[in-house]
Amino acid sequence: MTGLAAGSSDLLEHLLLDRAIKIAIVIAALGVLACGMTLLWRKVGRTKDRHD
Numbered sequence: 001m002t003g004l005a006a007g008s009s010d011l012l013e014h015l016l017l018d019r020a021i022k023i024a025i026v027i028a029a030l031g032v033l034a035c036g037m038t039l040l041w042r043k044v045g046r047t048k049d050r051h052d
Helices: 002-045
Strands: none
C-alpha cells in the first residue's frame, strides 16, 4: 500500500514540476516578445524625416 502512495506522490511532484517549467518557459517567451516589440516600436517610431 505504501508503494502506491509513494508512486502517487512522485507522479504529483513530477506533474507540478512539469507545470512550473512550462510556466517559466511561457513567462520567458513573453519577456523576449515584449523586449522585441519595444525595440521595434522605438526603431520604427523614431525616424529622422517624419512627415505627418
